[in-house]
Amino acid sequence: MATRVAAAGGGDWNTGASWVGGVAPTAADDAQVPVTAGNMVIGTGAVCRSADFNTYTGQLSGTGTLTIGDGTAGLSNIALRLASGMTRSGSWALSFISSSSTTQTVTSNGITCPGNVTFNNASGKWQVVDNLTCGGNFVVTAANTLDTTTSSAQIIMSGSVFTFSGGSKTFYQLTATAITGNVVYGGNNSFTNVSLTAGSGKSGNVSLSGNMTVTGTLAFAGGSSVNRLLILNSTVGTARTITTTGATVTATNTDFQDITLSVAKDFSAQTDVGDCGGNSGITFPASVSQTWSGTSGGNWSTNGWTTRVPLPQDDVVINNAFSASQTVTADMPRLGRSIDWTGATGSPTWTNNTTNDIFGSLTLISAMSVTAGSSFTYRGRSNYTITSAGVSFANVCAINCPGGTYTLNDALTSTSASGFFLNGGGLNSNGFNVTFKLFVLSNSVTRSLTMGTSTWTATDSGATTPWSLATTTGLTFSGSSSTIIYSIASASTRTFAGGGLTYGTLTYTVAGSTGELDITGANSFAAINFSDVTNARSLKFTAGTTTTIRNGNGFNVQGTSGKLMTVDSITAATHTITATLDQHCQYLSVKNSVVDASPKWYAGTTSTDVSGNTNWLFSNPSFYLTSGTSRDYERQFFQGLVGNIGTLEDMKNKWFCSQTGLSHPRSAERQYLKSLGATGKDYHELWFTYLGNKGFSGSLNDRRRNFFTTQTTFI
Amino acid sequence: MDQIFIQHRFSIERDGNTLQDALVMPLEDYQKLSESDIEAQKEERFTNWQEAIKNPPMVEEPAPEEKIAQIEKDLASLEEQKQVLMSQKVEAQAMVDIAVLESVKEVKLGGK
Numbered sequence: 001m002a003t004r005v006a007a008a009g010g011g012d013w014n015t016g017a018s019w020v021g022g023v024a025p026t027a028a029d030d031a032q033v034p035v036t037a038g039n040m041v042i043g044t045g046a047v048c049r050s051a052d053f054n055t056y057t058g059q060l061s062g063t064g065t066l067t068i069g070d071g072t073a074g075l076s077n078i079a080l081r082l083a084s085g086m087t088r089s090g091s092w093a094l095s096f097i098s099s100s101s102t103t104q105t106v107t108s109n110g111i112t113c114p115g116n117v118t119f120n121n122a123s124g125k126w127q128v129v130d131n132l133t134c135g136g137n138f139v140v141t142a143a144n145t146l147d148t149t150t151s152s153a154q155i156i157m158s159g160s161v162f163t164f165s166g167g168s169k170t171f172y173q174l175t176a177t178a179i180t181g182n183v184v185y186g187g188n189n190s191f192t193n194v195s196l197t198a199g200s201g202k203s204g205n206v207s208l209s210g211n212m213t214v215t216g217t218l219a220f221a222g223g224s225s226v227n228r229l230l231i232l233n234s235t236v237g238t239a240r241t242i243t244t245t246g247a248t249v250t251a252t253n254t255d256f257q258d259i260t261l262s263v264a265k266d267f268s269a270q271t272d273v274g275d276c277g278g279n280s281g282i283t284f285p286a287s288v289s290q291t292w293s294g295t296s297g298g299n300w301s302t303n304g305w306t307t308r309v310p311l312p313q314d315d316v317v318i319n320n321a322f323s324a325s326q327t328v329t330a331d332m333p334r335l336g337r338s339i340d341w342t343g344a345t346g347s348p349t350w351t352n353n354t355t356n357d358i359f360g361s362l363t364l365i366s367a368m369s370v371t372a373g374s375s376f377t378y379r380g381r382s383n384y385t386i387t388s389a390g391v392s393f394a395n396v397c398a399i400n401c402p403g404g405t406y407t408l409n410d411a412l413t414s415t416s417a418s419g420f421f422l423n424g425g426g427l428n429s430n431g432f433n434v435t436f437k438l439f440v441l442s443n444s445v446t447r448s449l450t451m452g453t454s455t456w457t458a459t460d461s462g463a464t465t466p467w468s469l470a471t472t473t474g475l476t477f478s479g480s481s482s483t484i485i486y487s488i489a490s491a492s493t494r495t496f497a498g499g500g501l502t503y504g505t506l507t508y509t510v511a512g513s514t515g516e517l518d519i520t521g522a523n524s525f526a527a528i529n530f531s532d533v534t535n536a537r538s539l540k541f542t543a544g545t546t547t548t549i550r551n552g553n554g555f556n557v558q559g560t561s562g563k564l565m566t567v568d569s570i571t572a573a574t575h576t577i578t579a580t581l582d583q584h585c586q587y588l589s590v591k592n593s594v595v596d597a598s599p600k601w602y603a604g605t606t607s608t609d610v611s612g613n614t615n616w617l618f619s620n621p622s623f624y625l626t627s628g629t630s631r632d633y634e635r636q637f638f639q640g641l642v643g644n645i646g647t648l649e650d651m652k653n654k655w656f657c658s659q660t661g662l663s664h665p666r667s668a669e670r671q672y673l674k675s676l677g678a679t680g681k682d683y684h685e686l687w688f689t690y691l692g693n694k695g696f697s698g699s700l701n702d703r704r705r706n707f708f709t710t711q712t713t714f715i
Numbered sequence: 716m717d718q719i720f721i722q723h724r725f726s727i728e729r730d731g732n733t734l735q736d737a738l739v740m741p742l743e744d745y746q747k748l749s750e751s752d753i754e755a756q757k758e759e760r761f762t763n764w765q766e767a768i769k770n771p772p773m774v775e776e777p778a779p780e781e782k783i784a785q786i787e788k789d790l791a792s793l794e795e796q797k798q799v800l801m802s803q804k805v806e807a808q809a810m811v812d813i814a815v816l817e818s819v820k821e822v823k824l825g826g827k
Binding site for chain 1: 718722724731732733734735736737738739740741756759760763764767768771
């Protein structure tokens with residue numbers, strides 16, 4: 001343990017030459033930087049037991065961290081003393097790590113630490129003697145005592161974005177004056193006073209991941225009506241309490257989200273406090289509908305609205321007769337409650353230059369375009385709607401509305417390559433199409449998805465997971481009647497992450513697509529349609545999972561001659577597919593696939609049994625027919641077919657009648673047989689749906705004679 | 716007075732593709748439309764939807780500088796998250812420490 005004095009030439013802290021005697025301070029040494037010392041630079045490895053810059057008039061610069069402290073108190077119980085006459089530059093940081101049980105002082109004398117300030121020893125005791133200004137993050141990772149109240153010392157955060165993590169300590173005052181971005185507040189801390197003010201940007205926000213107790217003055221202030229401050233809980237949908245017993249609370253140009261004030265505060269007489277939902281103990285100004293002013297476009301923040309730039313609780317009406325080629329730019333992060341463009345004319349364009357939150361319904365008109373690049377997040381906490389009017393969203397759209405539900409009023413199309421997200425709350429497609437590149441709803445937040453009978457079309461062609469629902473924790477799901485289509489041809493492997501849920505139909509039949517489809521999760525499908533007459537491709541399941549097919553012939557995986565569809569596992573182990581009705585496929589290459597012994601899984605004689613398969617039948621099913629109608633014509637017709645006639649091909653060849661037929665109705669769900677007479681021409685056609693071990697049902701069609709049977713069952 | 720809206724649901728199936736959509740508009744606007752106007756709007760919706768499916772916008776690969784900027788943003792975000800988690804850890808550890816101290820106190824008071 002020694003006292004090291006900085007040399008007249010100054011230099012790097014951790015270089016011997018910078019110090020009298022040629023030895024740089026160790027963690028056990030007290031460092032003194034007097035008026036005679038030259039400029040000092042904090043680089044890597046700068047340590048000391050204490051640092052005293054008393055009377056120093058030079059410059060302290062550098063980008064490293066000065067680590068101060070060891071197991072004993074510094075000289076005169078000083079941990080750090082900066083000098084009012086010194087200057088500073090760079091981004092050097094301070095880390096206090098003493099384990100001494102003696103309280104050591106930290107004195108700034110008005111000098112800002114440009115970087116982070118950290119206290120990190122559970123045994124350490126410090127007293128901040130005067131205002132400590134921090135340009136980076138202020139983090140109390142561990143401290144026995146951090147006393148700011150004895151000297152009424154403020155912790156002043158001078159940065160525009162920062163983390164204040166107070167270690168659940170008691171402070172005199174937290175002050176921030178220039179918040180323009182994301183501020184993270186951590187720890188369950190107590191304060192005499194808190195004063196948080198936004199700077200000149202529009203995105204200032206303080207995200208509370210810990211509770212706050214204030215006993216004196218709590219002041220939130222935006223920079224202006226458009227440079228607003230948002231106070232929110234870090235977890236959307238969960239309230240964060242600010243305990244304000246005995247405190248004076250003020251808020252101007254401030255919005256709140258998921259905040260509870262323990263002592264109710266009434267801001268209703270003001271016009272500048274915004275309600276983003278989830279708040280309690282706060283009375284907000286009443287909602288006032290705001291209408292866009294004028295026939296020109298312009299910025300959301302500068303338009304002459306009815307009475308004010310919309311607060312989150314204000315409905316927004318844009319029904320103006322715009323001049324040609326006008327653009328409305330949403331340059332505010334929080335746009336308002338319900339936004340309605342109904343009645344607007346002039347084909348306006350809506351764009352943005354920042355992410356936008358919408359706290360209610362959105363109603364677009366077909367004669368407008370949305371060219372927004374930054375995201376829309378729908379945050380309304382009640383029942384709201386989205387009316388797209390045929391307008392596509394090229395920007396990211398996310399739904400995050402705890403306790404609320406967004407219901408579509410019409411089809412929705414998202415063309416964003418980054419995706420369409422369900423991050424919380426409910427989405428009900430209400431029977432309308434939803435088209436997207438990626439639909440991402442894999443998280444653990446409480447949310448619901450009602451797919452109804454809608455068709456959900458994925459249009460991404462990259463090696464992606466267009467349907468991304470691997471994690472279903474917290475999800476209420478209804479999708480058994482839905483249709484999901486991977487509609488775009490691709491050479492890439494794409495994934496359907498089903499999360500083990502119950503779906504309707506999954507279809508990947510787009511022609512010319514060679515890309516593999518991987519299905520993850522132990523899902524249930526009414527049907528999987530996987531076919532392509534132009535090329536082969538692969539359908540793979542997660543090894544070890546069981547996929548359920550609910551419809552007869554619902555496993556509609558069909559290749560063609562020379563273009564076998566591969567059915568396999570994603571990794572080298574078996575998967576299981578189960579059904580309750582027979583399945584009939586053809587032109588497959590099957591590997592690692594376990595199916596039921598009963599019902600029967602026919603791969604047909606056109607398929608290849610590669611390896612690792614169980615219960616697949618590489619043969620054709622046989623049929624047994626009896627007549628089931630009472631019409632003379634049909635009785636005569638079918639009498640030639642009674643009995644077990646063997647294979648499908650056999651049946652085709654033996655079926656004849658005396659009447660000619662012309663019809664060729666088609667049904668993707670049904671098979672048909674053509675009768676061939678002596679001349680080889682088509683006669684009648686028997687349409688049937690094979691029901692597996694229940695036989696099949698169908699009808700005899702002769703459209704020339706308008707002659708139909710109905711639901712004749714052949715067993 | 717509240718405005719009354721009409722939601723005219725429709726479904727168009729063509730070439731194996733099915734669009735289920737709706738025209739939504741104020742009642743007074745709907746009443747001014749002829750049948751052919753309505754059909755034309757439906758067709759336009761189907762055409763636009765097909766276009767979105769068949770010709771989805773191409774995504775340009777970001778420039779290296781853009782990738783670096785995004786990575787730095789992500790790193791800054793992770794650093795923030797790390798700070799939050801560290802503070803939560805400290806709180807949790809403090810609770811553990813209190814519990815340990817309380818149990819030690821009980822033992823000592825019990826004279827054991």
